Amino acid sequence: MYSVSVRDHMMIAHSLKGDVFGPAQRLHGATYVVDVEFRRRALDADGLVVDIGRASDTLRQVLADLNYRNLDELPAFAGKNTTTEVLARVVFDGLVSALRGGELGPTASGVEQVRVTLRESHVASASFDGQVDDTP
Amino acid sequence: MYSVSVRDHMMIAHSLKGDVFGPAQRLHGATYVVDVEFRRRALDADGLVVDIGRASDTLRQVLADLNYRNLDELPAFAGKNTTTEVLARVVFDGLVSALRGGELGPTASGVEQVRVTLRESHVASASFDGQVDDTP
Amino acid sequence: MYSVSVRDHMMIAHSLKGDVFGPAQRLHGATYVVDVEFRRRALDADGLVVDIGRASDTLRQVLADLNYRNLDELPAFAGKNTTTEVLARVVFDGLVSALRGGELGPTASGVEQVRVTLRESHVASASFDGQVDDTP
Amino acid sequence: MYSVSVRDHMMIAHSLKGDVFGPAQRLHGATYVVDVEFRRRALDADGLVVDIGRASDTLRQVLADLNYRNLDELPAFAGKNTTTEVLARVVFDGLVSALRGGELGPTASGVEQVRVTLRESHVASASFDGQVDDTP
Amino acid sequence: MYSVSVRDHMMIAHSLKGDVFGPAQRLHGATYVVDVEFRRRALDADGLVVDIGRASDTLRQVLADLNYRNLDELPAFAGKNTTTEVLARVVFDGLVSALRGGELGPTASGVEQVRVTLRESHVASASFDGQVDDTP
Amino acid sequence: MYSVSVRDHMMIAHSLKGDVFGPAQRLHGATYVVDVEFRRRALDADGLVVDIGRASDTLRQVLADLNYRNLDELPAFAGKNTTTEVLARVVFDGLVSALRGGELGPTASGVEQVRVTLRESHVASASFDGQVDDTP
16 A cells, blocks of 8 residues: 655634533643555556645645634534544545545546644644545 | 544553564664544434544543553563554553443444554654444 | 753634634634743753753743633733644743742742743744843 | 664755655754664563664664665666655664564564664654565 | 744756765756745744734745746756755845845844755755845 | 755663663663754855755765664663763864865855754753854
C-alpha cells in the first residue's frame, strides 16, 4: 500500500458536555495540527497517490469551515460533543466528499483509504481511519 | 476505526544478554517516550474512544512499576532480555489488564486494539500492536 | 551559562481586537505548548539549575489560572489583547513571582534568566526572555 | 504484531515530468528523512524483531546508492518519475532484497512486513507498506 | 526580549566546491525547513512583535527566489558555495530588506534582531542571527 | 553570528545523591539526545562554521566515553552528581578540547561559542553554553 500525508492546522473554541470532561466543560479552545494520510494500492500514471499541492489545498478548504470558530455556535454541531475524535471524523467526511467531487484531480479516484489525525498537544491526539467506499 | 493516543515516559537501567547486543551488554539505561494508541470502531455516548485523562493516569500507573528502576533486579524479568520490543509488550499487557479491570472507565470496554510504541532515541523505536480480545 | 527546560501545555479560548488580526477577531482558541528555560551561571550544590520536578509543578500551577478558560472573560486581561507574545510575558511574570516566593526551592534563587516560549502550532510560536532582576 | 523502526536520511537532486508537478518540473532537490518499520508476529530468541544496529547499517547501504546523487542521471530511473512514493518503494525493495540476502542476520527472516516512510518536509511525506512475501 | 517565530520550507539542488565537502561536491539537493525568529524589546500597540500572517507571507516571498531551483545556475551565487550557513544569511538579508521596505507592516520597524535557521535533516542545521541595524 | 548544529545520542545508567532527587536516587538510566551548536562571527573560506561531517564524528567520539556506561562506576564522576546539567558541561569540555586539538579541522579555530543541549525526554532538557576562550 502506498500513502501520501499532508499537514495543516486549525484553531477553534468549544466546550464539552458531560462530567467526564471535567474543566473542559468550560468554554476553552485548541489548536489541532491535522495530518491526513491518503492510501491506495497502485500509483497513478504520474507516480502519485495524490497531487500533494491539491491535497494541501483541499485540506485547507475543509478546515476553513471550522478554523477561527467557536464550534458551540455552529448549527452542524448542535447537541453534539465536538471531541477530537468527532472532529477527526468530520474532517474525514469532508475529504471523502472532496475526493468524490473530483477536487483532488481525476486520478485521485484511486484513493482507497484516508486517515485523519488531530494532534491537540504534544501528548494527545485522536484519529479516524476509514475506507472511502464504506463512507455514506 | 477511531483512535486516541497519549504520551508519557520512563527512565530505566538494564543490560542485555547476547553477543548481538554488543556494548549494550554492559549496564546502561534509556529514556523511553511511550505512545499508546487505543482503537475502536464506534465512539461511546460522550463521543470518546477513552477519556484522555483516565488514559493518561492509567499509563502513568503502568509505567510506575518500571520507572526509575534497574530492570536487571526485577524478578519479573529474571532470565529475560528487556529489549524495547519486550518492554512494549509488557506495557501493552498492563494496559489490557487495566482496561479489563475497569480502570479506564465503564465505556472503555469498547476498546478493541491497543498499540504501544517506545521511542528510545530520535532514531529508533519499537512497538507492540494487538487485539484486546486475543490477549490471555 | 547553564539552563534547564521543562514543557507543559494549556488550552484556551479568546478573541483579538484589531483589523490586523483578520479572522482571529472572532472567538476561537489555541493549544499553547509551553517551554520554560531557566538559566544561571553556576549550578547549586546538587549540580542543578532548578529541581526539574519543582519546576514542572510550578509551571503547571502558573498555567492553571489560564487553562481551560475563555481569556476574554478574565478581569486580568480586560482591555488587553491576549496575543501569544503577551501570554508568554504573563507566564514569565508568574514564574518570576514563584521564584521569588521560594516555590522552586531555596537554591533556585540563583536563577538569573527565564525564557518562556508558547508554541501555538507546528509553524508559529512566541516567547519572552528576561532577567529575573529586571522584572518589577 | 511487534515492530522496530530506524531512521536515516538522504539528500538528492531530481526533476519531475508532467504538468501536475508545476515548479517541481525544474531541477531541484530534497532531503528525505527515511523511517523504516520492520514487523513480525513473534520475536526471535534474543527478544528482537531485528538487530537495530544491523537494520541501521542496512538502511544506510540501501540509501547510499541514491544519496548525494542527481536522480535524473541514474539509469535505473530513466523514463520514470522519482516521486516520493516511487522512492519509498525503491527503498522498500532494497530492504526486502537485503532481508532475503541475510544482511540483517539469520533471525531477520521472520520479518513479515516492512513500511518505508520518506519525510520530504515538516508538512509532507509518502510511504510504501508491504508484505515481504508478496514482493517479487 | 520578545520574539515571534514562523516556519516554511524550500527544496533546492546544488553542489559544493572543495575537498572538505566529499560526496556533496556532486550535484544533489536538500529540503531546508526554515525557522525565522523576529525579536524586539517592546511590543507594538496591538501586542505584537510582528503580524504572524505578514511574517509568513514575507518569508514565502523571500524563499520563492530559491525554491525549486538549481542554485548552481543562479547568477547571485556564481563563484560562491551555497552552504547552509551561506543560505541562512541570504534569507536573513532578504528579510531585513523586506522589514526596511515596510512589507511586514508599519510597526515592524521595531524589530531589532532576526534569526534564520535552516534545518537540512533531523540531525543538522545552520543559522544566522543578527542585528537589523548592523546589516548593510 | 553564524551557527551550525549537529545531533547524536547516548544511553547511560546512573543514580543521583540527595533528597531532592526522590526516586532518581535509585539506579536508573536515560537516553540523552545531544544537540551541539557551534558559533562564530565569520565563516571560513569554504563558507562553513565547521565541517558538519567532522563535527558529527567528533561528537560521537566525545560521547563514546559515556555511552552504554553506568556513570556511577566511572572514576571521573566519583563524588559528583551526574545531573543532565553536569553532563552537558562534560560534553562541552570534551568538544572544546577537541576544537583546540584540531580534531574539527584547521579552520574550526574560528569557533567562538559552543552550546550543548541534552534532551532527556519529550518534556525536559538541560544545556551548557559557553565561550571557547573562557574555558580552562
